[in-house]
Amino acid sequence: MKDGGTENNAACITGRIMPGASYSHEMYGERFYRADILACRASGITDTIPLMVSEKVADLEREHLDSMVEVTGPFRSYNRKDDGKSHLELSVLVQGIRYLDDGYVDCGSNNRVFLKGFLCKAPVYRRTPLGREIADILLAVNRPYGKSDYIPCVCWGRGAVLASRLEVGSAVSIMGRIQSREYVKNLSETEAQMRVAYEVSVTTLEPEA
Numbered sequence: 001m002k003d004g005g006t007e008n009n010a011a012c013i014t015g016r017i018m019p020g021a022s023y024s025h026e027m028y029g030e031r032f033y034r035a036d037i038l039a040c041r042a043s044g045i046t047d048t049i050p051l052m053v054s055e056k057v058a059d060l061e062r063e064h065l066d067s068m069v070e071v072t073g074p075f076r077s078y079n080r081k082d083d084g085k086s087h088l089e090l091s092v093l094v095q096g097i098r099y100l101d102d103g104y105v106d107c108g109s110n111n112r113v114f115l116k117g118f119l120c121k122a123p124v125y126r127r128t129p130l131g132r133e134i135a136d137i138l139l140a141v142n143r144p145y146g147k148s149d150y151i152p153c154v155c156w157g158r159g160a161v162l163a164s165r166l167e168v169g170s171a172v173s174i175m176g177r178i179q180s181r182e183y184v185k186n187l188s189e190t191e192a193q194m195r196v197a198y199e200v201s202v203t204t205l206e207p208e209a
Contacts, residue, residue: 013110041177
């Protein structure tokens with residue numbers, strides 16, 4: 001799958017786009033809005049995936065509210081500064097949106113992303129308490145004009161073993177799904193906050209020559 005983005009970064013998500021789109025920013029006179037799309041997994045879990053949508057692509061204040069849609073575009077990262085600290089924000093930059101009639105959605109193929117890039121940190125390999133193998137990697141995916149997106153990815157089983165053997169700078173291509181995960185951020189000894197992390201759950205990982 002290489003539609004809906006550039007040759008090295010393409011996502012295609014089918015799900016229900018939620019009401020409550022909010023203004024994000026303006027660039028070169030073009031306004032962008034943030035919204036969420038809900039995509040189911042075969043297990044029944046639902047992922048909440050952030051979207052960034054230009055007013056030239058869709059008017060989210062009037063269109064596609066609480067509707068089933070298919071969106072396509074690259075999975076992008078942005079560094080947002082908050083209180084002097086940088087935070088990595090991830091979202092699908094929507095380049096195409098198509099309205100779908102309510103009906104059956106194949107939860108096994110409704111959330112797909114293709115990435116080709118380079119490892120920019122050493123893989124972190126570990127095992128779960130039940131013995132499942134996991135490797136976390138951070139993939140740098142080049143954009144045009146010398147910029148890059150930095151996408152956290154999670155590999156499982158044999159993919160985790162393969163990832164653990166790769167070195168920083170290794171080129172890989174990845175197929176997977178975008179997933180959301182809640183976690184607790186301890187702000188102080190007495191204060192904690194529930195947050196959501198986004199990452200790519202890798203189904204296939206192929207080293208590039």
